[in-house]
Amino acid sequence: MGADIKEKTPVRKIMILNGAGKKDGKTAEMISAFSRAAEANGNEIKEFQLIDMNIRDCLDCQECSKKEPGSRNPCIQEDDMTKIYEAFFEADVIVFASPVYFWTLSGILKTAVDRLYAVFRNNYEVRPKECVLLMSSGGSDLKLTSEWYHGFEYWMDWKSIGEAINDVSLAAQIGSMIR
DSSP, X not given: OOOOOXXXXXXXXXXXXXXXXXXXXXXXXXXXXXXXXXXXXXXXXXXXXXGGSOOOOXXXXXXXXXXXXXXXXXXXXXXXXHHHHHHHHHOSEEEEEEEOBTTBOXXXXXXXXXXXXXXXHTTOOOOOOEEEEEEEOSSSOOHHHHHHHHHHHHHHTOEEEEEEESXXXXXXHHHHHOO
């Protein structure tokens, strides 16, 4: 009778878009630290290793605006992006992880992000997301990457939880904040 009932914290669903070409590089190390910390709080992680996926470029054909709203695949292209769409609709937090290529994110990550356009063009009811940026870089000029991330966050009306650049412990700290 006198048992304490603890309210369980709701599980947050986190989708990681991993734009790294290497599976054992600095980006992977940051993702691993972030994921361990986030999972320790009971969160669910779904990581997409984009280098292993068949994701074609957006065609800018605007067919996504003609599809039935709420369809499983808002894009007319049938490729691995359908797996990402499914996880995206469920996700509370989107993590963009990439090495810096020519002062910004990798092409494979940019391609996947561009294909998310179909979701919004198709008028899906998408609840606001939170986002995280995990970047690894051999250089120090990350101005374009930061501008892209903050512009994306602003225009999507999302909330940034944090950014970690070449900092594994900061990636873990950001992951631990997600509850």
